[in-house]
Amino acid sequence: MKTFKLASLEILDSQESNMVQQSFPLLDGLVINREDEQNRWVIEAYLLHKYYNFFQKLKEKQEEVLIQVKISKESNEPATFITSLIGINEIGAHMNVLFKGTIVDQRKSIVEDKLKSLIDEGYSGEELLIKFKEHI
Known part of the structure; x- marks a missing residue:
């Protein structure tokens, strides 16, 4: 496995034939290349708790989530992933969200x-x- 710093997170959502990007300010985060047979990655974003309801609704949909992340630093080109939201954890006044998916x-x-x-x-x-x- 290889681990990288998560520099930015955007959720891509199609609404009425338009692609909408929603950015989330990060407190911290990781991008992990599992290097398994399915080429899966894990993305963990550490965020303010105020986004909890948004991610809870997203998880309840049980649909694939298209995300764009920047790995290591903001100046890097974004990488796009097709993911599933696999976890949301409340951590005091903050929270983390976990995605598992494949890079596009x-x-x-x-x-x-x-x-x-x-x-x-x-x-x-x-x-x-x-x-x-x-x-x-």
Whole structure:
């Protein structure tokens, strides 16, 4: 396992075909790469207790939660995870929330989308390869 500092946390929620991002100021937090067969990660965010009701409602939905986090420092690019909210713990005037999930490789997704776009435009074979190289 590898452990990193959690630098920021955003919940991504789709509402009426729009993606809404909600940021939460962190008191502390960890991102743990479990390095298991399913490539699962654990994200722990230590927050003010005032967010308890929000996360409790999110947990009650029992749906996957899309989150974006920055690992180690604020200046890093955000990493996106598809997670389940597995725990909420009250700790005095604070709380922690625990997510378990898998990281989404956005670079791979961008490349796949570009390739699909070129195929949809009718490119194939050597011509597809040339056009693809021009775009990346």
